[in-house]
Amino acid sequence: MIREKVRVKTFKINGVDITGQSNQTVLEVAREHDIEIPTLCYLEGVSCVGSCRMCIVEIKGSRELIPACTAKIKEGMEVITNSPKIEANRKMILSMLFSERSHTCSTCVANGDCELQSKSVELPLEHSQVPYLNQRFEIDASHKNFVNDPNRCILCTRCIRVCDEIEGAYAIGLAGRGLNTRIIHDMDEPWADSKSCTSCGKCVYVCPTSALYEKDVTEEEVLKKREIILELVKNRGK
Amino acid sequence: MITSIDDLQALAEKKRAECDENSSELRVCAGTSCLSLGSSELKKSLQDEIQSRGLNDSCNIKSVGCNGLCANGTLVSYCTKDKSKSTFYERVTSGDASGLVDSIQNGTPLEDRMCDISQPFFTYQKKIVLENIGIIDPDDIEDYIAHGGYLSFFRALDEMSPKDVIEEVKISGLRGRGGGGYPTGIKWESVSKVLSEQKYIICNGDEGDPGAFMDRAVMESDPHRILEGMAIAGYACGANKGYIYVRAEYPLAVDKLNRAIKQATKLGILGENIAHSNFSFNIEVRLGAGAFVCGEATALIASIEGNRGNPRQKPPHLSDYGLWGEPTVLNNVETFANIAPIIKNGGAWYKSIGTESSSGTKVFALTGHIQNTGLVEVPMGTTLRELIFDIGGGVPDGKKFKAIQSGGPSGGCIPESLLDLHVDYESLKNAGSIMGSGGLIVIDDSSNMVEIARFFMDFCRSESCGKCTPCRVGTTELTLLLDKFINKKATKSDFELLKEMCEIVKSASLCGLGQTAPNPVISTIKYFEDEYLAGISDD
Known part of the structure; x- marks a missing residue:
């Protein structure tokens, strides 16, 4: 059917x-x-x-x-x-995402190239509507090129889908539930110890925030190549 | 091996004759509740007593499933040799063993342990799902067969086409007992019509609502009834494989189901080419690992597939795209337990019970501030007042009734003014609650309704899988907001935010968990707004 x-x-x-x-x-x-x-x-x-x-x-x-x-x-x-109800819902949901973890643009390397930030301008979300929760997580900076900072993650799972469906490495997964959900590598090993990660960097390129980012890169140099995925799919004739 | 309906009936006759000529019967409740009260020790003491007096041949002791009145366990019933008369005992302990055997020997009942079976708790009930429970031994397939078990399945195989079976279920008006209330016949029909080589039948035994233990009792006490319902569903829909998803917190249910599957397979009631027909059906038990959300259909399927138990957006519905992408029927334990009687007595018979929109009976678990904690089965349309005050025996300790919470964390609280409500899917929904799977929690006047709402919200918060934003963040924000009301530190704008956020979590969440999580808050605001206003401080 x-x-x-x-x-x-x-x-x-x-x-x-x-x-x-x-x-x-x-x-x-x-x-x-x-x-x-x-x-x-x-x-x-x-x-x-x-x-x-x-x-x-x-x-x-x-x-x-x-x-x-x-x-x-x-x-x-x-x-x-675009009804008033939908717009109210979207604003509240975006505000929830901002309140959940730590999204402080002024200290973030993705400032200016962050989809969470640009969404708040587009809607627009003028002020936060719900109290801040600021859930805290440990950062995984073990990988030689990349950092996983769950404090900036919005759990969109793009990284997981890109790793599974495009790279085929299945290196990324989810652990914990509810507010404690976070991205992990393999069986929750430090990124550097992940045996399945190919260090291709696609997950970093598609991350809408800077939950995954490249080391030693300044705010000016951040390169998010989100359209690269569509190109790969086309080139492979999927 | 049973290869025909005649074999089945011969076995039933043989077993019945054995029981009749053999002896009288002592039935000891071995449900989870009575087991925790020491019913296995009691059974052992009774056995020792019978043995030492040389009564082995005249009195048979067997373990049976939950008798319902859990508040007064351990329950024991004594059935005379011709099975015409039975005596029901409550609060029996190992210490009563010799007295009880005395009473059997001299034919006078043990007065101080007798349970009055003329009380409304027993007389108001109508047992369809629970008809075998407390009578048959769940570990003995022959006992089930002796009580008419698997006859419906063999009749369906012999005399009915899959279409006939579906028609009968449609006529019965049976609706999903997991809480959604979707018509079972229509669900089966849509799967039967999909062209696919592989289809699946899944039984949802992941009962997780706080205060609900209906399905546990059925799985523990009459496991074959579920297998029979699933096999009939498999025949009707063209599926040859079934899964029973049971939460690991129900070890006894898992044990009984596995044993039942083994016995049924050994007798050829499950397996390949059942009764020389073209129909094959096998069943496997899968365990849940403790996540409430795995009771949600798509999350349950993800879990059976070995993935993280996250729900997914519907459509596609399970009838198109279910387990491993194949058409799948998913029903709750109680729904499957209703199937064999419907096939046996006809859909019209079932339709004649209950109300116009909701036919049949419903099993409820009565808990909370109520005298008769336990399990009851009543026709749809019974009023809440009858359930709480007649059957349930009312609120204990001289307290006053305040509200009843139905449907667990997805349901709502119903106040005293609506107690004359005739319970069915629609009436509960109109009152701001849901039927849910059948847990009824009675709340007395010593309870604060905001705290009740917070309890359920906190439950949803800790059980949210974290996939979608409104449920993941919303349930946490709502729990914290409710804390402000409980601590009397809320503001008027908090109250507005609470109401707004409830609406958003309800309409924007991905699955049923989030969509229904605000119901306890919304219903308590509706009926007990004063208690929220009392939590708002003026400064």
């Missing part, structure tokens, strides 16, 4: 009729039509998990808000991407 033929579907986004292919998601079709939906965990070229909840939209007939990145389009569906 899932593997049906690709067909054209017509549906509505914000009251406007739009067509897309049946294997496309709401997010893909919206972006093709220049309808902006903010995303954080989404990364073109790897699978979608719908975990950050920034891209939530209203779909008529559904009680819950649905992430646009995982929602396949359906004939006749009615999607709203």
